[in-house]
Amino acid sequence: MGRTGYYTHPDCRKHDMGAGHPECPARLDAIEDRLLISGVGDALDRREATPAAMGELLLAHGRRHVAALRGLNDILVEEMLAGGPDHYALDPDTSMNSHTYRAALLSAGAAIDAVDAVMTGELENAFCATRPPGHHATRNQAMGFCFFSNVAVAAKYACERHGVKRAAIIDFDVHHGNGTEDIVAGDERILMVSFFQHPFYPEGGAQKHDANLVNCPVPAYTKGMDIRELVEMMWIPRLEAHQPELIFISAGFDAHREDDMGQLGLTEQDYAWMTDRIKSVAQRFANGRIVSCLEGGYNLSSLARSVEAHVRVLADV
Secondary structure (H helix, E strand, O other): OOOEEEEEOHHHHOOOOOOOOOOOOHHHHHHHHHHHHHOHHHHEEEEEOOOOOHHHHOOOOOHHHHHHHHHHHHHHHHHHHOOOOOOEEOOOOOEEOOOHHHHHHHHHHHHHHHHHHHHOOOOOEEEEOOOOOOOOOEOOEOEOOEOOOHHHHHHHHHHHHOOOOOEEEEEOOOOOOHHHHHHHOOOOOEEEEEEEEOOOOOOOOOOOOOOOEEEEEEOOOOEHHHHHHHHHHHHHHHHHHHOOOEEEEEEOOOOEOOOOOOOOEEOHHHHHHHHHHHHHHHHHHOOOOEEEEEOOOOOHHHHHHHHHHHHHHHHOO
16 A cells, blocks of 8 residues: 655745635644544644745746746835735735735645656655645636645656657646646647536636647536546546656645535535545556645635645545
8 A cells, every 4th residue: 555645835825815815724723633533644644845946936927927936025024024024915816915825835835845756656646735736827827715736837848858659637626727737738748627517716717728738618506416427528538648657736625515615516425436536546557646735725624625625535434
């Protein structure tokens, strides 16, 4: 039985976008508490994330984007030391404080660390409990609570540094992973499959129609059984045809019926079922190699229960 890694870092809690913001540090606390109470945490190989290096970020992002965020970070640190404000809004949803840049480096770095560990056989699979999330960050823009596209960075890294010829990204967040799509569209090495509520944020839903993208928009109030059917009909055949050597999961849990960020009707049993189906594909083609990264999920109770269900299947407990 392979081991499941659990990557996180205390500095991911220091990134804060202001009082009342749904993407809050308490998300990680809720997950930690649930894994502790349920005993699932005992089965995990806990590891501290290391920050992504500039060269790794540039596999997926433009140099100006990375430099702009780093420059903003430096300004925020200076202003905070001088007693000024510790927040800068990039858009109405997304803001930085003086800890955001490091947290974003750690979020991308956790996914890269997990790739190294699963590709060398040290771990079978891994879950990255980090924030900020990543799947809305495009090559050149931070948006939707995201700064760097953690999964896209790690997928490009796996292909470039580990020689992975075929990778897959599976995104089950309630929102479309427009940033991941922007970065991997047209890269035949990386198949991206997703479902998402539509019409919904980000505006327009899927914008690209490259052959390596399987976008499955679903209407509000879609329930778990319909999603399961979609996974079997739309995702699994394409994943099996692609035969991925490594699978990434953009693990957003905001499609849960208790999460009012969206209007889909999934339960933790649906997340466990999806994880099991993904795991069976990974075992057939990828030696079980999966790197899962936290995206959305804003109702703290349903988030924690859903992560437990997801990790329970990954760790086989």
